[in-house]
Amino acid sequence: MKKYIITGGNVIDGKIEAECAKNAVLLFLAASVMTDENIIIEKCPDIADVNIMRKLLENAGAQVEKEDGNLIIDPSSVGSYIADEELSEKLRASVFLLGAFLSRLKKAVIPFPGGCKIGKRPVDLHISAFEKLGIKFGFYKSVGKNGEYKEYMEAKADKITGGEIKLGFPSVGATENIMLLTAVSSGTTVIKNAAREPEIVDLQNFLNVLGAKISGAGSEEIVIEGVKKLHGGKYKAIGDRIEGGTFLLAAAITGGKIELKGVDPKNLPVFLNKLSSNTCKITYGNDIIFLKSEGKRKAFSFTTGPFPEFPTDLQAQTAVLDSVSEGESFVKETVFESRFSYINELKKAGARIEVSDNVAFIKGVKRLHAAEFTAPDLRSGAALVLAGLNAEGETAVSGIEYIKRGYSRFDEKLRSLGADITENET
Template identity: 35%
Template sequence: MTRVIKIEKSKEVFGTVEIPGAKNSALGLVAACCLTTKPVVLTGIPNILDIKNICNIGTDIGLTIDYRDANEMVVDSSKIHTTVLNHKLTSSFRASYYFVGSLLARFKKVEVGYPGGDDFGSRPIDQHIKGLKALGARFLFFNDYYTVEAEELKGADIFFDTITSGATINLIMAASLAKGKTTIHNAATDPEVVDVANMINLMGGKIRGAGTSKIIIEGVEELHGCQYQVIPDRLIAGSLLMTVGIAGGKLKLENVIPEHLDSCLNKLLEVGFEFEIDPNSITATCRKDVKGIDIITGMYPGLATDLQQPFTSLLLKIQGKSTVTDTVYPKRFAHVSELKKMGANIKVVGNKAIIQGGIPLHGETVYAKDVRAGTSLILAAMQAEGVTTIKDIAHIERGYEDAIGIFSQIGVPIWSEEEANEPLLQNAYSN
């Protein structure tokens, strides 16, 4: 049996949702705990599959993780006994590369499987390699894994060829225990980068400029433990706001940092949304006279690529033509074929999706091919006649602690069911 999500067309959404901790921050924070031998208390950690994956990789090498409750953990890296990371676990989980930055300075050598995760075409780690080599690391590449060694990491000037939040976080961690000063140029400015830097500073690190394109790290000999709370997930917040444009109603989000959503809020204002914004909350409604818009994703503070898929489903609701151009991951359109099954009129040309909105959608069996594609399908199902069945929901669970609970809480008719597994295709020549 396989668990699926089923959704019916939604009436108005309503109520209040407390936004959980940010997945993309929490992954870096868990790995950063390996920078010290002292315990670190992390609060607000989302109870999702991606966190379980990175914790499994950590505990396999001796990391001790004790849960005080579902969203608070004590991480102790004092008993790490190896830095040979499980090849199978790391090759199926992209964020495993954070362990390279956090373990290299302490243990001088790390072995890890090639990164996996969502398939958006080419997602190279060349900037990670470039930055770590500048600090003095040596790489050896094998068929299924690679090793990184450094007798001593030394500060350096690092110039990223492209803006990358993953490599920025990785290099911040490695440089925190390197000898001397490291300057990262063309650094990512994402809130998740700032979050990791803030925690390392609380642990005794010396990082300046996080949140700007130039980050300066003065290496220290050791770091100590701390207690730290992860920032709220701006991507879940942005996606939930879009439900108001699809179903109508009024929705309040609490535990948000509104400035992290500036680019998203500005685009939703163009559509016809209206907001009441307080320091830690956003209340959204939407006018009837909505209109299609053109969206171009970019690195922060531009519109996040993770929001283009939910935006696509919102724009399907709106009469007229809209376009979504993804400059970050030009092949991130796995959701389009599934939306077309539901009746969507979308044409992909290069890195641009051309959307003809206002065409009725119908319930269908569709597959969540990555985390945000899953969100897109939920939003599309909210406006489709009949019942939509979403399969491969493990992708949704990678990013949502309780997607069914969150959406049902605001009035969306959504539930899970067990279905019989699809039969395997038999060899045509078998008996």
């Protein structure tokens, strides 16, 4: 079993550049099957989730090569519309093959997707929107390779025709999947109450490079004018705001300073505003965020929500900052109902946190102490590593396979900033 071993107390101080956004790159990979021409996705992060999606594409018939950090996808031989069961249950983003396969092949068989256990994350909004656009669904169970029953959805379409979709909730995944489904279609599709995340804007820009006609991403209404065909192209995703935010928090938690390159401050508005209230001095340059922790850390409360509100993917890491800051605060989680699984782990290190429904109440302590942590999911795992940077003594974090799903060379990057962290196998 692999673990991160962290000796706390070192100050984070240095420069770091964010990887390309995981949540954008996974969309681009899924979308690559919508054309029969080569796609080049520049500077793909070397993380487990990207490697799983790559295997899903290869199982569908695509050829994928890596060259100088770029992924080159030749989708000309894609013929299978069935997403691999074992791979899909490891990756939530496999659901985007639903829209992509339907776009290209007019059929899709997708196991209900897996990923981190942070809540139900139902796909009902995807399905209901697709049905309004004429997609026919069937649902069935089958005995999987491990002997357990697996649920599948089978979707078919004679053709893809546009229409108006009003989402009951600004679901990020549903918005993205509708864009994938209708980019190649007849007529015009309008998504009302669309999610506004920066990765959705990036998906619009990527698809438009391939010949799509999409506008409005970043607002509550997206308009997709269907085209007959997409062509190949080259694209580089935006910087990963969640990875970047994690490193900013590492500096804040250890009383250090950091220069973060590659993340647009406009993509983290509420988060950066909150950090400023924690006696962090934050300034901006050309594609650079400078953060310096000054004086005693002061606790602040926050509520997660869809963009531009506080990102749920930074909730756990920020709660660690609150747990070692002066004063009392609360964290209200409104996106996923099971995103406090890390709190019992933090309590092992002396954090004073109590949970009532979807709110965590935190009383700050001066410093945590060393503990043996087990990461329950991707972002919680990163949060526990940040706790170890603050803790007195030697902290161990197991379950690091979760962390590697979304953070490339996490320990190596932290070491470059001054952290005492190694990866050990026990």
